[in-house]
Amino acid sequence: MHSVVLKEERCIGCTSCLKVCPTEAIRVRNGKAKIIPERCIDCGECIRICPNHAKSVTTDDISIIKNFKYNIVIPSLTLYGQFPANIGIGKMLNAVKRIGFDEVAEAAMGARISVHLLRDYLLKKSDLKYPIINSSCPAVIRLIQVRFPDLLPNIIDLETPIEITARVAKSEAMKRTGLPYDDIGVVFITPCTARVTSVKNPLGIEKSYIDGVVSIREIYGDVVRNIDSVSNGNIGKSTKESLLWSIAGGQAEAVGIENCLEVDGISNVIKVLEEVELGKLDDIKFIECSACYGGCVGGPLLIQNPFIAKNRIMNYVKVAEKSIMSKEDLDRFINMYEEGFLRLTEKIEPKSVMSLDTDLIKSIHKMEMVTEILKNLPGLDCGVCGSPTCRAFAEDIVKGENSEALCIVKSMEYFKNKIT
Amino acid sequence: MDNIRYDFEIEKDDFERAGEASSSIKKILRQLGLNSGIIRRVAIAAYEAEMNLVIHSNGGSIVIEIDPRKVTIFANDKGPGIKDVKLAMKEGYSTASDRIREMGFGAGMGLPNMKKCSDDFSIKSILKEGTFIVMKMFLKDGD
Numbered sequence: 001m002h003s004v005v006l007k008e009e010r011c012i013g014c015t016s017c018l019k020v021c022p023t024e025a026i027r028v029r030n031g032k033a034k035i036i037p038e039r040c041i042d043c044g045e046c047i048r049i050c051p052n053h054a055k056s057v058t059t060d061d062i063s064i065i066k067n068f069k070y071n072i073v074i075p076s077l078t079l080y081g082q083f084p085a086n087i088g089i090g091k092m093l094n095a096v097k098r099i100g101f102d103e104v105a106e107a108a109m110g111a112r113i114s115v116h117l118l119r120d121y122l123l124k125k126s127d128l129k130y131p132i133i134n135s136s137c138p139a140v141i142r143l144i145q146v147r148f149p150d151l152l153p154n155i156i157d158l159e160t161p162i163e164i165t166a167r168v169a170k171s172e173a174m175k176r177t178g179l180p181y182d183d184i185g186v187v188f189i190t191p192c193t194a195r196v197t198s199v200k201n202p203l204g205i206e207k208s209y210i211d212g213v214v215s216i217r218e219i220y221g222d223v224v225r226n227i228d229s230v231s232n233g234n235i236g237k238s239t240k241e242s243l244l245w246s247i248a249g250g251q252a253e254a255v256g257i258e259n260c261l262e263v264d265g266i267s268n269v270i271k272v273l274e275e276v277e278l279g280k281l282d283d284i285k286f287i288e289c290s291a292c293y294g295g296c297v298g299g300p301l302l303i304q305n306p307f308i309a310k311n312r313i314m315n316y317v318k319v320a321e322k323s324i325m326s327k328e329d330l331d332r333f334i335n336m337y338e339e340g341f342l343r344l345t346e347k348i349e350p351k352s353v354m355s356l357d358t359d360l361i362k363s364i365h366k367m368e369m370v371t372e373i374l375k376n377l378p379g380l381d382c383g384v385c386g387s388p389t390c391r392a393f394a395e396d397i398v399k400g401e402n403s404e405a406l407c408i409v410k411s412m413e414y415f416k417n418k419i420t
Numbered sequence: 421m422d423n424i425r426y427d428f429e430i431e432k433d434d435f436e437r438a439g440e441a442s443s444s445i446k447k448i449l450r451q452l453g454l455n456s457g458i459i460r461r462v463a464i465a466a467y468e469a470e471m472n473l474v475i476h477s478n479g480g481s482i483v484i485e486i487d488p489r490k491v492t493i494f495a496n497d498k499g500p501g502i503k504d505v506k507l508a509m510k511e512g513y514s515t516a517s518d519r520i521r522e523m524g525f526g527a528g529m530g531l532p533n534m535k536k537c538s539d540d541f542s543i544k545s546i547l548k549e550g551t552f553i554v555m556k557m558f559l560k561d562g563d
Contacts, residue, residue, distance in 0.1 A: 149456040274443065277460060278467050279533075355453030360488050360559075363452040364424045370451075371424075395451070 003042050003057050003196035006033055010054035015383035017046035017055060022266045023146055023353075027396070028386035029405075038353045041142035043266055043291045044193035044300030057193050057301060060212035062219065065100055068185030068211070070177050072169050073101040074162060075189040077111065077246040078296050079216060079223075080238075080316060081309025087227065089238055089316065094230035095223045096189065105169035105186075110161030111242035111254075113168070113333050113342070116325045119255045121334050122158060123286070129154045131261070131276060131284040134251060135344060136160045139194035139291035140269055141203060148273045149350030157344040159205065161245060162188055162195065164342050166209040187212040189219060191299030194291065204344035215301040239323035243316050248295030252288045260286040265293040356399065370394045378409040423487035430473040430480055430497075438474045441482050442467035445493075452486060458557055462491050465537040465555050468530045469495035475516060475525055480550065490539075493555040501547040509535065509543075 013031035025039035026046060033046075033054065047055040065071045075096045080089050097104040114136075123132070133154045135141065144151050159167070166186045173184050188210045190196060196215075199208045244250030249262035261284050263272045269289045275281050292298035294306035297313065304312075336342045356366040373394040380390065385405045387393035396402035426448065428441035446463040466482060473480045473495065480497030502508045508515075511532045516525060535541040540556035 150460050274446075277446075278442075278464055350456060352450075352453060354450045356451050358453060360452060360454070361422050364422055364486065364488075367424055367448065367452060 001197065001201040002035065002037055002040050003059070003193045003200070004035065004040060004044060004047060005056055005058050006035065007054050007056050008032055010052045012052055012054075014051070015388075016049050016051060018383045018386075018388040020045045020049045021388065022143060022270060024388050024392055026388070027402070028383075029402075038351070039146065041139055041146060042194040042197040043139035043143070045266060047193060047300045057196060057215060059190070059196055059215045059218065060187070062099065062187075062214055064212040064214075065185055065187065069183040070103070070173060070179055071101045071185045071187065072103045072105050072166075072173060073097060073099070073187050073189060074105050074107055074165050074169070074210075076162070076191050076216065076296065076299075077107045077242065077313075078191040078299055078302060078309065079189065080243070081246075081297050081312045082216065082220070082302065082304045083223075083227070083312075085312040085315040088232045089236040090232035091227055091230055092223065093236065094233045095226035096219065098226045098230055099219060099222050101187070103169070103173065105165055106237050106242075107161055107165050108238045108242035109168060110163070110165030111245040112239055112323050112325070113164050114158060114161045114245075115241040115251075115254045115323065116330055117158060117333055117337055117342070118156070120325075120330055121337070122156060123255070123257065128156075131281055131287045132156050133276075134286070134288050135204070136245075136251065137194070137290050137296075138192070138198040138203070139266065140289040141348065142194065142197075143266065143269065143291070144273065145203070145348060145351045146353055147270065148277055149352070151273060151276060152348050152350060154276070155344075155348070157204070158337070159342045159344060160198075161242075163205070163208060163210070167341060170209050185211045187214055189214055189216055191216050191296055191302045192292075193300055202346075204346050204348050206346060216299075217301050217303060220303055238316065238320050240317055240320045241323045243313055243320055246296040247310050247313060248290050248293075248298075249288060250295060252286055255286075257286045259284055260288060262288045264290040264295055264298070266291040356395065366398045369398045373397060376410070377407055380409060382409065384408045423485055425483065425485045428470075428482045428484075430470055430477075430482060432474065432477060432479045434474055438471060439467060441470050445482075445484050448484070449486070449491070454491075454559070458491065458559065461537040461557055462493065465534045465557075466493055468534045468537075469493060469553060469555075471525060472530050473497050475520055477551070488559070490559055491557045493538075493553075493557075495551075495553040495555075497550045497552075499548055499550045501549055502545040502551055503547065505543055505545050 011032045013028050017026050023039045025036045027034050093104045135156050135158055170186050190213050196213045199210045199213050202208050241254035244254045248264035252260040263269050297309040298306035357363040377390040385393050385407055387396050445466045449459045477497035478499050483494040485492045507513055509531050538555035539558045542554045545551040
């Protein structure tokens with residue numbers, strides 16, 4: 001299952017998305033972009049770049065709340081940067097709640113638990129593989145699965161703040177309302193395409209506690225309409241640490257890790273992970289990777305420019321209190337982690353999608369053919385054939401996935417030579 | 421033939437392109453469908469060899485050969501050759517200049533690292549002529 005989809009009627013077959021896809025998962029065939037599902041990591045780069053808004057996301061409709069007796073909404077922490085800073089977090093949360101939810105659970109809760117678990121427990125463990133890679137960016141995890149399978153053991157096995165919030169909030173609501181698990185709905189308001197996929201098709205956990213995912217874009221209008229008529233309420237529980245979480249470098253700052261490397265933007269993440277793979281960054285303790293520029297505030301489903309959003313959130317950071325957690329609470333969460341409730345319990349398996357064939361000898365033969373075809377291609381990587389690079393074009397031919405396409409540069413040369 | 425071979429020319433002091441050969445090698449192995457463990461070993465060995473050629477040699481080449489039994493890397497250069505190979509194989513021994521160390525290279529781990537990554541490692545060096553390294557990584561079932 002993938003969250004990134006194509007609105008075919010809008011696609012004009014241009015090559016914009018071909019070029020930005022970090023896993024070469026897109027081809028243009030018969031004038032329309034096609035996504036190769038095994039390769040797609042749902043990072044949303046193509047959504048961001050498409051000039052015709054043909055790349056889109058499948059999310060749940062807000063009407064999903066009708067399926068439940070009691071509904072909890074978790075707005076992403078990035079919501080706070082989508083409105084002017086004088087609005088106040090409480091007002092935003094209440095405006096989201098008014099859309100039709102019984103309760104709003106702040107992602108600040110999960111972020112706070114994550115920060116304390118990392119700082120006061122997980123990073124002190126002795127069996128860690130350095131550099132540790134954050135588990136919070138689902139697009140990065142899928143990227144590692146596809147392109148850097150050797151680094152899977154470096155990912156810290158802590159659930160993401162959103163899932164933690166969902167788990168704690170749902171469990172508490174069950175106790176408070178007396179309703180069974182299935183009657184309580186948890187809806188996450190997302191800035192992120194990869195997060196949608198990780199709810200529908202989870203990685204590292206058996207099942208998500210989140211029942212529906214709706215994009216911030218979709219509810220933005222409702223929130224704007226509600227915001228004047230709601231109170232600032234007394235529900236904001238943000239801490240400095242939780243607010244920092246959605247900004248690139250914020251996790252490491254919140255956790256207070258020395259010798260950490262922060263990298264954002266998926267092409268930069270790839271470059272850094274390549275260095276890690278070569279063993280050149282073993283002296284670094286923690287690598288905070290975000291697929292989106294600027295961190296989650298740069299998410300593809302957000303309205304506001306990430307730089308402006310960051311500025312607004314930083315204004316809240318200035319006045320927010322630092323998080324303090326009692327020994328009892330910390331022990332309780334450590335326990336939940338050890339029991340697997342807040343932990344990635346399922347092994348993340350490598351996905352080999354780049355190979356030409358499963359049989360090595362066949363692969364070698366195909367590789368020879370690729371090399372031979374490449375010699376006859378112009379190497380301009382123009383993308384007009386529908387493959388992102390000349391190399392990918394050659395591979396597609398060898399794999400038998402592209403029998404009809406032709407190289408326009410080569411054809412032009414051929415005709416030119418015929419005329420002269 | 422069931423093997424495939426790629427040649428990469430490496431120029432002295434070409435820091436701009438340094439790392440490109442080993443990066444291409446990694447991509448090739450991944451496309452051949454090899455196991456990520458062996459890909460990593462080959463990539464590290466090729467990278468160290470490539471950097472050695474850029475930093476210490478007068479230029480040379482990295483050649484990679486893959487057959488169903490093994491991956492072989494040949495790193496050959498045009499001199500100046502290593503005076504004391506035994507010493508050069510010691511961890512931490514380096515002849516790199518301060519300038520190169522400031523750039524984060526020349527930690528004296530290149531050759532030992534290459535050996536560590538290979539199942540079979542041989543080095544021959546002739547002063548003024550060049551250094552010739554052959555590294556073999558054998559494929560096991562499942563690679």
